Amino acid sequence: MVRDDIIEYSLDAHHSEEEGEKIRKKIWKVTAILSIITLVEVLVGAFYPKEVAGSAWEFIKWGYIILTVIKAGYIVMVFMHLGEERKTFKMMIIIPYIIFILYLIFHLSNEGISVGDTWNTFRH
Incomplete structure (x- = not known):
């Protein structure tokens, strides 16, 4: 018996190959940007000396805050489609x-x- 209540969504795609290529390019761009920001945060945390004092430590703290806010804003813009508003x-x-x-x-x-x-x- 063939079920008629299952919808095959892949057959219902209404975009061309060019639009699909643009979407895939955007996904790779988003992945690269978020990965680079995360990599910078991890590398600074892993390789910067733990005995940091003074203005260098302030720079690291504010750098982490700024990078985290940028990453969160970018995620909101892309994944929550706020960038298209x-x-x-x-x-x-x-x-x-x-x-x-x-x-x-x-x-x-x-x-x-x-x-x-x-x-x-x-x-x-």
């Missing part, structure tokens, strides 16, 4: 998240300073 809609979605992320960074920085001051008080 109008500019005002993009900004309406992205700006509150940017403000929230900046708030979290500010809050974590202030709390980190406070905790560091408290530890220094108990050490002496």
